[in-house]
Amino acid sequence: MAIISSKQPAADAEQPAKQRKNATPKPTATPTQQAAADTEILQADITNPEEKIQEESLRPSSLKEYIGQKDLKGVLDIAIQAAKVRQESLDHLLLYGPPGLGKTTMSLILASEMGVNCKITAAPALERPRDIVGILMALQPGDILFIDEIHRLPRMTEEILYPAMEDFRLDITVGKGNTAKIRSIPLPKFTLVGATTKVGSLTSPLRDRFGLVQKLRFYEVDELTLIVQRTADILQTVVTEEGAAEIARRSRGTPRIANRLLKRVRDYAQVKAHTEIDGAIASAAMEIYNVDPLGLDWVDRLLLTTMAEQFNGGPVGLEALAASTGEDSHTIEEVYEPYLLQIGYLHRTPRGRVVTAAARKHLGLKGGNDNSEQLSLLED
Numbered sequence: 230m231a232i233i234s235s236k237q238p239a240a241d242a243e244q245p246a247k248q249r250k251n252a253t254p255k256p257t258a259t260p261t262q263q264a265a266a267d268t269e270i271l272q273a274d275i276t277n278p279e280e281k282i283q284e285e286s287l288r289p290s291s292l293k294e295y296i297g298q299k300d301l302k303g304v305l306d307i308a309i310q311a312a313k314v315r316q317e318s319l320d321h322l323l324l325y326g327p328p329g330l331g332k333t334t335m336s337l338i339l340a341s342e343m344g345v346n347c348k349i350t351a352a353p354a355l356e357r358p359r360d361i362v363g364i365l366m367a368l369q370p371g372d373i374l375f376i377d378e379i380h381r382l383p384r385m386t387e388e389i390l391y392p393a394m395e396d397f398r399l400d401i402t403v404g405k406g407n408t409a410k411i412r413s414i415p416l417p418k419f420t421l422v423g424a425t426t427k428v429g430s431l432t433s434p435l436r437d438r439f440g441l442v443q444k445l446r447f448y449e450v451d452e453l454t455l456i457v458q459r460t461a462d463i464l465q466t467v468v469t470e471e472g473a474a475e476i477a478r479r480s481r482g483t484p485r486i487a488n489r490l491l492k493r494v495r496d497y498a499q500v501k502a503h504t505e506i507d508g509a510i511a512s513a514a515m516e517i518y519n520v521d522p523l524g525l526d527w528v529d530r531l532l533l534t535t536m537a538e539q540f541n542g543g544p545v546g547l548e549a550l551a552a553s554t555g556e557d558s559h560t561i562e563e564v565y566e567p568y569l570l571q572i573g574y575l576h577r578t579p580r581g582r583v584v585t586a587a588a589r590k591h592l593g594l595k596g597g598n599d600n601s602e603q604l605s606l607l608e609d
């Protein structure tokens with residue numbers, strides 16, 4: 230299987246059939262992407278190229294090796310077997326869930342299981358129609374095209390995808406004004422795998438063109454423990470079960486974070502001349518990196534404390550919270566909030582975010598507006 234990573238615009242092409250004025254805005258760089266090293270550990274976005282290369286080496290390469298996500302694996306196993314029997318390409322697949330849960334990894338596994346190439350790109354690299362046209366025209370029969378952050382696709386790019394996904398056809402406009410004609414170019418059958426952290430932001434015409442829509446869930450501690458042990462083996466690091474479990478508990482249900490924490494703990498163990506990582510070493514290391522026993526870092530604590538103290542527990546709107554903490558609203562919504570919601574430290578209501586009594590207790594905060602339970606009944 231060849232993995233082709235495409236972040237650059239592709240070959241020139243003619244204009245797409247339909248055009249709309251409003252393209253989706255480009256995502257802005259988040260303040261946390263430039264922040265301190267201890268925050269970096271919990272960031273799901275990878276900005277460091279070296280770390281990116283190392284991440285590639287940690288990816289499981291088959292469904293069997295892919296730990297957890299039992300339901301997802303069951304569905305995809307059937308889809309793979311059926312497609313192989315019929316000698317067809319896989320149906321288009323939409324994977325959604327918070328960052329770092331294994332969407333890209335799963336796409337690469339699908340390609341490997343099907344014996345085809347996987348071409349990887351992301352919506353921000355598909356700004357101009359010719360970017361996607363060039364990629365589509367270079368596809369081979371059966372190829373998997375992985376588009377990350379698919380909810381950020383510009384409308385024009387999205388409209389090129391509609392006939393490509395449905396009829397394996399590229400519609401391009403030749404000429405201008407009254408003499409303009411639409412020319413259709415056949416495409417090989419391919420599989421589009423879209424990944425998103427915000428499935429609700431996809432337009433329905435795009436969402437409806439995916440035959441399979443699957444959610445990735447946060448991982449359980451025992452699954453993350455296995456992931457830490459597997460990564461430790463690859464990195465030739467000795468970790469006890471207790472040590473792996475300690476790292477797993479602080480990994481916010483996310484394999485990418487588990488792998489990063491393991492690397493930081495390995496640094497600590499090396500500097501302190503420990504030959505193996507046990508529970509005590511793992512927890513001592515994570516104190517230094519400011520990761521608490523539940524995996525919360527200082528940004529989580531800042532968000533919760535700000536809500537509790539400045540907004541009397543909420544409800545508080547996302548933009549107001551972003552302005553008060555200096556954090557980017559996308560980062561709060563897509564990186565931090567999902568886990569805080571998952572562990573019941575935050576509720577989302579139609580009137581805004583509310584901090585819960587459990588979060589107050591964890592942070593040792595008193596008083597405030599304790600209406601989170603009633604407001605949670607209104608959760609959106």
Ligand SMILES: Nc1ncnc2c1ncn2[C@@H]1O[C@H](COP(=O)(O)OP(=O)(O)OP(=O)(O)O)[C@@H](O)[C@H]1O
Nearest residue numbers: 284287288295296328329330331332333334484485
């Ligand atoms: N089920 C799993 N078993 C073992 N390792 C995993 C699993 N899922 C993810 N990983 C590890 O976590 C890392 C992050 O996974 P991946 O890049 O696939 O996440 P993602 O959901 O695509 O994230 P993003 O949306 O930020 O691109 C990978 O390097 C891989 O090693």
